Amino acid sequence: MTSVLVIDDETALLRALRINLSARDYTVHTATDGISGLAVMARDHPDVVIVDLGLPDMDGTDVIAGIRGWSTAPIIVLSARGEEAQKVHALDAGADDYVTKPFGMNELLARLRAATRRIGPTTDEPIVDVGDFVIDLASKRVALRGGEPVRVTPTEWQLLEVLARHRGRLVTSRQLLQQVWGPAYETETHYLRVYMAQLRRKLEPDPARPRHLLTEPGMGYRLHDE
Amino acid sequence: MTSVLVIDDETALLRALRINLSARDYTVHTATDGISGLAVMARDHPDVVIVDLGLPDMDGTDVIAGIRGWSTAPIIVLSARGEEAQKVHALDAGADDYVTKPFGMNELLARLRAATRRIGPTTDEPIVDVGDFVIDLASKRVALRGGEPVRVTPTEWQLLEVLARHRGRLVTSRQLLQQVWGPAYETETHYLRVYMAQLRRKLEPDPARPRHLLTEPGMGYRLHDE
DNA sequence: GTCCCGCGCAAAGAAACCGTCAAGATCGCG
DNA sequence: CGCGATCTTGACGGTTTCTTTGCGCGGGAC
Numbered sequence: 001m002t003s004v005l006v007i008d009d010e011t012a013l014l015r016a017l018r019i020n021l022s023a024r025d026y027t028v029h030t031a032t033d034g035i036s037g038l039a040v041m042a043r044d045h046p047d048v049v050i051v052d053l054g055l056p057d058m059d060g061t062d063v064i065a066g067i068r069g070w071s072t073a074p075i076i077v078l079s080a081r082g083e084e085a086q087k088v089h090a091l092d093a094g095a096d097d098y099v100t101k102p103f104g105m106n107e108l109l110a111r112l113r114a115a116t117r118r119i120g121p122t123t124d125e126p127i128v129d130v131g132d133f134v135i136d137l138a139s140k141r142v143a144l145r146g147g148e149p150v151r152v153t154p155t156e157w158q159l160l161e162v163l164a165r166h167r168g169r170l171v172t173s174r175q176l177l178q179q180v181w182g183p184a185y186e187t188e189t190h191y192l193r194v195y196m197a198q199l200r201r202k203l204e205p206d207p208a209r210p211r212h213l214l215t216e217p218g219m220g221y222r223l224h225d226e
Numbered sequence: 227m228t229s230v231l232v233i234d235d236e237t238a239l240l241r242a243l244r245i246n247l248s249a250r251d252y253t254v255h256t257a258t259d260g261i262s263g264l265a266v267m268a269r270d271h272p273d274v275v276i277v278d279l280g281l282p283d284m285d286g287t288d289v290i291a292g293i294r295g296w297s298t299a300p301i302i303v304l305s306a307r308g309e310e311a312q313k314v315h316a317l318d319a320g321a322d323d324y325v326t327k328p329f330g331m332n333e334l335l336a337r338l339r340a341a342t343r344r345i346g347p348t349t350d351e352p353i354v355d356v357g358d359f360v361i362d363l364a365s366k367r368v369a370l371r372g373g374e375p376v377r378v379t380p381t382e383w384q385l386l387e388v389l390a391r392h393r394g395r396l397v398t399s400r401q402l403l404q405q406v407w408g409p410a411y412e413t414e415t416h417y418l419r420v421y422m423a424q425l426r427r428k429l430e431p432d433p434a435r436p437r438h439l440l441t442e443p444g445m446g447y448r449l450h451d452e
Numbered sequence: 453g454t455c456c457c458g459c460g461c462a463a464a465g466a467a468a469c470c471g472t473c474a475a476g477a478t479c480g481c482g
Numbered sequence: 483c484g485c486g487a488t489c490t491t492g493a494c495g496g497t498t499t500c501t502t503t504g505c506g507c508g509g510g511a512c
Contacts, residue, residue, distance in 0.1 A: 084330040091336040096344070097323060098337075104310040110317040111324075118322070118344065140396040140445065153499055154444035191501085193459060200460095208460090217458070217509090379488060416491080419470060426471095434471090443469065443498055453512105460507080469498070477490070482483100 002116050003027035005046035007037035007063065008078065009056055017050070020105055034058030038066050046073065048115055050108075053079040053090060061093040068094035074115035078103070128164045130212045131226030133203045135164045142203065150202050155180060159195050163213070163223035172220040196221060228342050229253035231272035233263035233289065234304065235282050243276070246331055260284030261408065264292050268384055268405075272299065274341050276334075279305040279316060287319040288409065294320035297391075300341035304329070354390045356438045356451040359429045361390045368429065376428050381406065385421050389439070389449040398446040422447060 004026045006017050014030050021028045029044050031037035034055045041049065049067060053060030064075055074096045079086065082100040090098055097111050126138035133144050140157060142150045152160065158180045163171060173192055177185045185191065196215070200207040214222045230252045232243050240256055247254045255270050257263035260281045267275065275293060279286030290301055300322045305312065308326035316324055323337050352364035359370050366383060368376045378386065384406045389397060399418055403411045411417070422441070426433040440448045 084333050087333050088336040091340045094343075096340055107310050107313050110314040114317045114322055117320075139394055139448075140442075155500070157445070189458085193461090194501085197460060197462090215459075381489070414490095415469080417489090419472085420490085423471060423473095441470070444500095455510105455512085457510090458508095461505085463503090465500105465502085467498105467500070470496085472494090472496105473492105475490105475492080477488105479486105479488075481485090481487105 001025060001027055002048065003029065003044065003046040004048045004050060004112070005029040005031065005037070005040055005044070006050045007031045007034065007055065008050075008052040009033060009054070010052070013052075013078075016105070017108075020109065024109065034060075034063045034066075037063060041067055041071065045071075047119060048112060049073055049075045050112070051075060051077055051095075053077055053081070053086070061090055064090060064093040064095050074119060076108075076111060076115060128167055128223075128225065130167075130223065132205055132212060135160060137161065137164060144203070152199070152202065156195055156199055156202075159192075160199060160223075163221060167223050167225050170216055170220055170222045174220075176220065192221070227251060227253055228274065229255065229270065229272040230338070231255040231257065231263065231266055231270070231275045232277075233257045233260065233275065233281065234278040235259060235280070236278070239278075242331070243334075246335065250335065258282075260286075260289045260292075263289060264408065267293055267297065271297075273345065274338060275299055275301045276338070277301060277303055277321075279303055279307070279312070284409075287316055290316060290319040290321050292404065292409065300345060302334075302337060302341060354393050354449075354451065356393075356449065358431055358438060361386060363387060363390060370429070378425070378428065382421055382425055382428075385418075386425060386449075389447060393449050393451050396442055396446055396448045400446075402446065418447070 004021055006014060006028065008014050009032045011032070014032070018028050018030060029040050029046055031040045034057050037051065051060060051063055055063065060077065060079070064077070067073070067075060075094060076097045076099060077090045077095045078099055078101060079090070080101045087098045096115055099108060099111065126136060128135040128137065131145070133142060133150070135142050142152055142160065144150060159176065162176055162179045173189050174186050176192060177188060181188065181191060196213060197207075200210050200213050204210045204213060212224050212226070214224050216222055230247055232240060232254065233256075234240050235258045237258070240258070244254050244256065255266050255272055257266050260283050263277065277286060277289055281289065286303065286305070290303070293299070293301060301320060302323045302325060303316045303321045304325055304327060305316070306327045313324045322341055325334060325337060352362065354361040354363065357371070359368060359376070361368050368378055368386065370376060385402065388402055388405045399415050400412050402418060403414060407414065407417060422439060423433075426436050426439050430436045430439060438450050440450050442448055
C-alpha cells in the first residue's frame, strides 16, 4: 500500500485530502508545519509527499531541499500563488510537480497516480502461488510447483486469470462466462465444464479430485490457494 | 546530452521550443503529427517527450499510450484546454506532467529539468542476453553468442526491440503490431508471422524449433531468455 | 426406488491460427 | 534511371484451438 505525507497548514484542506486519500487506500500521514513535516518524513518514510509552499514556519523550498537531501520520494507542491518564478524555484529545488490552488481533487489524485507510477511496480502482486502451481499474471505464464511450465490456450488462460484475480473467492458461472466469452454467452455453462476440465487435467495433481480449481455446485468456481 | 522530442502542429511554438531548448544544450527532435511522432520516438529514442494533445491526426492520449507501450521516457503534455477530465485522462494514460497553454517558457523548462532529473540514476540494463544471442538496445545491435554481429532490417529491429523490452513476458499480437506498424495495423497478424520467421532464421540456432522467439498460439509472442 | 438436473469426461468436425515460400511493390541510393 | 534491399501481399499445408455433441455418474427431490 502506498503511503502519502501531506504537509499543509490549512486544516480544511488537510481533512479533505485525508478523506479522499484514505478512501482510495492510501495510508495518510499529515503535518501542519515544515519542522514537524520533516520529522514525520524521517520517521515514517512515506512513498510520496504533498507539500504546501505557504507554511508558517519555513519557506517551502527549504522543506523540499530538506527532503531531497536524503530522499528521492516524489514531491508534489501545492501553492496559492502561481507566479512562474516561484514554480521554477520549487521545481529546481527538487519538486516533481507543482499544482496551483484552487485545484480539482481529481487532478491532484491523477498527478499522485502519475508520481507513484514512476517509483516502480509497488502496485500489484502479479504472481499467484496456490501451492501446486504458480500463475504469473504479468508474464501470462503458468508453471507447476517444480517449475515446469504448462502450456495453456488463450481461453484457458483467460479463465484462469479471472479466477486468479479473485483468488480464494467464489466466482459465479455468469461472471466467468461474461468475462471470458462475452455477455452473450452468459448461459453457456457447458463451456465452463469443458475448459475447467482441461485446466484441471493440466494443473491439478489429481484431476479427478481437484484441490484448487474447485466447483461450487450451482454457484460457480473458486481458485483455492493453499 | 539530453535529447527531447517535441510533437506539436503549431510551427510557431515548435520553433520557439527548438530555439530555447537548443540554447540550453538539449538535442531537439520534432514532429508535427502523432504518426510521425511515434516513428521518431521509435527511431531516435529521445530521453523526454513533449506532446501537444491537439494533434491533427491522432488523439493525444493514443500517442501517449503508443509511447508507454514500450518506453518509460517522461512525457510532458501541452494542451490548450485545461479541463480536469482531460488532465486526468492524459495523466492516467501515462503522461508525467500536464501544462496548460499559454505557459511560461521558464516554467516548461523547469518542468523539463524536473522530468530529466528523475531519469538520471536509472539502472536500466540496455543489454539483453538470451543465451544464443545478445541484444544491445542502446546501440541497436544484435550479435550471436560468438560475437558475430547480425544484420537486421529496421522493421525486424523494432519487433525485436519490443520483445526485448518485455523480456520473458508475453506480448500480444496486437501490442506488437501497434508498436511496430502503428495502431491501424492491429489486425495484420500476417506481418508478424513473416517477420518472426525472418528473425528466427537469423538468430535461432534451429529456426524450425525456436528456443527464444517463442509463439504462444492465439496470444502472441515471447522472448525467452536464458 | 426412480427421475432429473448439474457436472465431469471424451472425442470429432469446424474454424482459426501459424509457418513457409515466393512473387510483386516500394523505397533509398548512386 | 537502374539496382539492391526492404517491405507488402498472396497462396497453401499443417497444426492448434474452439465449438458442439453424446454419454455416464451422482446427489437431491419426490
